[in-house]
Amino acid sequence: xxxxxxxxxxxxxxxxxxxxxxxxxxxxxxxxxxxxxxxxxxxxxxxxxxxxxxxxxxxxxxxxxxxxxxxxxxxxxxxxxxxxxxxxxxxxxxxxxxxxxxxxxxxxxxxxxxxxxxxxxxxxxxxxxxxxxxxxxxxxxxxxxxxxxxxxxxxxxxxxxxxxxxxxxxxxxxxxxxxxxxxxxxxxxxxxxxxxxxxxxxxxxxxxxxxxxxxxxxxxxxxxxxxxxxxxxxxxxxxxxxxxxxxxxxxxxxxxxxxxxxxxxxxxxxxxxxxxxxxxxxxxxxxxxxxxxxxxxxxxxxxxxxxxxxxxxxxxxxxxxxxxxxxxxxxxxxxxxxxxxxxxxxxxxxxxxxxxxxxxxxxxxxxxxxxxxxxxx
Amino acid sequence: xxxxxxxxxxxxxxxxxxxxxxxxxxxxxxxxxxxxxxxxxxxxxxxxxxxxxxxxxxxxxxxxxxxxxxxxxxxxxxxxxxxxxxxxxxxxxxxxxxxxxxxxxxxxxxxxxxxxxxxxxxxxxxxxxxxxxxxxxxxxxxxxxxxxxxxxxxxxxxxxxxxxxxxxxxxxxxxxxxxxxxxxxxxxxxxxx
Numbered sequence: 255x256x257x258x259x260x261x262x263x264x265x266x267x268x269x270x271x272x273x274x275x276x277x278x279x280x281x282x283x284x285x286x287x288x289x290x291x292x293x294x295x296x297x298x299x300x301x302x303x304x305x306x307x308x309x310x311x312x313x314x315x316x317x318x319x320x321x322x323x324x325x326x327x328x329x330x331x332x333x334x335x336x337x338x339x340x341x342x343x344x345x346x347x348x349x350x351x352x353x354x355x356x357x358x359x360x361x362x363x364x365x366x367x368x369x370x371x372x373x374x375x376x377x378x379x380x381x382x383x384x385x386x387x388x389x390x391x392x393x394x395x396x397x398x399x400x401x402x403x404x405x406x407x408x409x410x411x412x413x414x415x416x417x418x419x420x421x422x423x424x425x426x427x428x429x430x431x432x433x434x435x436x437x438x439x440x441x442x443x444x445x446x447x448x449x450x451x452x453x454x455x456x457x458x459x460x461x462x463x464x465x466x467x468x469x470x471x472x473x474x475x476x477x478x479x480x481x482x483x484x485x486x487x488x489x490x491x492x493x494x495x496x497x498x499x500x501x502x503x504x505x506x507x508x509x510x511x512x513x514x515x516x517x518x519x520x521x522x523x524x525x526x527x528x529x530x531x532x533x534x535x536x537x538x539x540x541x542x543x544x545x546x547x548x549x550x551x552x553x554x555x556x557x558x559x560x561x562x563x564x565x566x567x568x569x570x571x572x573x574x575x576x577x578x579x580x581x582x583x584x585x586x587x588x589x590x591x592x593x594x595x596x597x598x599x600x601x602x603x604x605x606x607x608x609x610x611x612x613x614x615x616x617x618x619x620x621x622x623x624x625x626x627x628x629x630x631x
Numbered sequence: 632x633x634x635x636x637x638x639x640x641x642x643x644x645x646x647x648x649x650x651x652x653x654x655x656x657x658x659x660x661x662x663x664x665x666x667x668x669x670x671x672x673x674x675x676x677x678x679x680x681x682x683x684x685x686x687x688x689x690x691x692x693x694x695x696x697x698x699x700x701x702x703x704x705x706x707x708x709x710x711x712x713x714x715x716x717x718x719x720x721x722x723x724x725x726x727x728x729x730x731x732x733x734x735x736x737x738x739x740x741x742x743x744x745x746x747x748x749x750x751x752x753x754x755x756x757x758x759x760x761x762x763x764x765x766x767x768x769x770x771x772x773x774x775x776x777x778x779x780x781x782x783x784x785x786x787x788x789x790x791x792x793x794x795x796x797x798x799x800x801x802x803x804x805x806x807x808x809x810x811x812x813x814x815x816x817x818x819x820x821x822x823x824x
Contacts, residue, residue, distance in 0.1 A: 441714075442641070442687075443641070445714060446641040446643055446644045446714075446735075447641075447643045447644075449644060449647075449714060449735040449736060450641075450643040450644045450646070450647030450648070451643075451647070452735075452736065452738075453647050453648065453651055453735070453738075453739055453742070454647045454650060454651055454739075456651075456738035456739040456740065457650075457651045457654055457655070457739035457740075459738060459739070459740065460740060474738070478736060481736055
């Protein structure tokens, strides 16, 4: 969203700077017009360059304030409130209008209009100005335009944000009902067929012998495994976490593991709210890491740290055990399934030695920015 | 000769069961019923010895259906043949008067054996564990626990009614309510518009 408004700023500011330069070239405004042209180019190029290079500043009120102050200074420098920099000045409102909640954006617009009124008074709103109807209308228009700009942009931002929220919500609902449908079909149709095949085949078991009996036995165990796989998938599809938080489930998992292990397990922090299917994968990755640390790591302490900041959620599972084995244990597909899950939700998974070279550290981090498409469908 | 009526809504399961039962000497599978409405005419016409009943059926579930089948005189033996093999049906099945409980993942020999034992008048039910009882106790009201206890001890309905000093119909009604509270909910897919 921000980058779209940054594009608007880029285009309007370049255009407004060109207009200002043109006006300065055509009309003699001050005794130092050449200096002003250089200042205009420096200001426009400089501000756009910095904002593009450091995207963080696009959402920083301090940066907006500096920008507004700089452009008002240009207006003051022309010694007239009907300045060639007026349109350039309006472009300083793009980011404050779109980067904050509606009411705060309006307050910002009002403050800006007042500041402009101050500039107008300072640069000579002569005593008789208010007596002249035309001048009165001009200053009123000049004061109104920033407010209208802020109102329009803030309103558009608000509407776009609502639309995006609504779309995300309906997408989530659609995904949810699709999951329910798949779970249903898996249980109601595919699994019934597997059961039927197993039953029919099992009737053969007593009637054949030798190699054939072995083949039937093998097929039966495959069918049983298929049934068990389907049960797991159905359970995961239906109620991923049954509405419980990741940290609570990890706490419960730790309590389950505690009696069978020497290690002291602690779980602290929170990852906050995550979409249900992402939370399910996050829990299963962290749960697997925790189980590995307790079962295979020979650790004395196992710590699970959950951290959520504005744009990322991070979970670290670390222990002081003997670390990762140099050669993979045969049949261990835990790590592989953790990586596959991390890929599915677009998270990064780092598995390595602990900070002091001892033990194992598993760090899962994922972006929680909704429009970065953190989950693959 | 053992006459068996199959009730299952899934065609693959009906066909598989019929074929497997027909292959076993001494077993005669009758017309398989796909739904509750199919069941009654077939049941009245054929008078089977054993009804092999799926748990999940469109409309009523197998437990409710079993209660109704058992009201028939003479009532056939009822074997609940379910995909829910994790024990969650054990207590509700006992309350519903199921005679045998076999998981759909069990081999055919286990099914044959269970049917033969039912015909001999035995029952084939998994044991009830301490945890299952505790869990059921948590979900039932205090006035329902004596009924649960006596049902598990195979106390006849009339005797339960006499012990508690209430009408037999009231006992039956309460048992229906308890089954409803304890049974496994199968989430159906939400209607999408």
